[in-house]
């Protein structure tokens with residue numbers, strides 16, 4: 525008789541396989557239909573319907589980028605490759621989605637490089653604080669060869685990185701007023717789960733509480749955490765600003781987003797289809813960045829209008845000083861990439 529453990533394993537394998545087939549099965553029938561319609565002898569190109577998991581709502585700038593990407597893929601493949609965008613974490617929270625993409629059960633996703641760092645250590649560099657001076661510095665680096673190679677090297681973790689998307693800068697927001705770095709001491713701050721974030725919070729004297737994004741609103745409401753951190757658009761759309769009404773704008777991290785595809789899916793595609801998908805991803809970037817700019821401003825205006833207390837940090841030097849030792853701790857791991865980031869500084 526099969527042991528319970530083994531049976532669970534088999535069931536899991538069956539579920540995964542059927543999920544993978546679900547992504548492509550209708551495609552085979554489409555392909556067959558095409559073959560019949562166009563007659564024998566002509567080379568048939570397969571059709572596909574893929575899913576793209578997105579944690580943000582339908583009108584959020586990353587979701588708009590995803591949709592633009594899907595539209596361009598469809599255009600470039602004469603409608604043969606259809607990518608359906610599932611917003612609002614319908615397919616799960618980021619970490620669970622990344623696992624599913626690794627297995628090929630979900631084909632595409634847009635995720636933050638924050639949770640991705642637990643799957644591909646190189647991406648942890650983006651969680652190091654104050655490494656980018658501003659948006660221009662960040663994008664100089666993202667468009668350069670080292671950051672592009674990181675996308676390709678995602679294949680070591682069973683993904684193919686297609687493009688970076690903008691995500692602005694993250695700042696702290698809390699239930700109780702915080703107007704200086706010292707006020708954060710002893711507070712429980714929700715972070716995206718990764719090693720670097722945990723060290724960052726200790727460096728600031730706070731304690732890191734990792735949890736999925738979708739749980740943060742309740743945790744703020746019930747006081748399980750004292751605060752969290754994010755960019756203006758997420759602070760706004762998640763409604764965290766209703767519970768954590770004090771924001772201190774230190775912009776500690778610029779953690780870009782990544783559009784990526786499962787290696788399992790990627791390996792099934794023809795070179796021409798891979799090319800079309802890559803091009804579509806790259807062409808969707810300017811649109812996403814434009815949407816980001818608009819929405820970021822709008823989100824900030826809206827939370828200010830809602831009466832949130834905003835403290836601008838005039839002098840970042842004490843913050844940067846406080847995190848220096850933790851950055852040094854990671855220097856050996858990220859030596860080359862940190863040098864490339866330094867070189868990408870705009871004069």
Ligand code: GTR
Nearest residue numbers: 635636638716737754755758
């Ligand atoms: C947002 C990011 C999400 C998610 C979230 C979080 O800025 O776009 O993908 O990572 O932060 O804090 O979990």
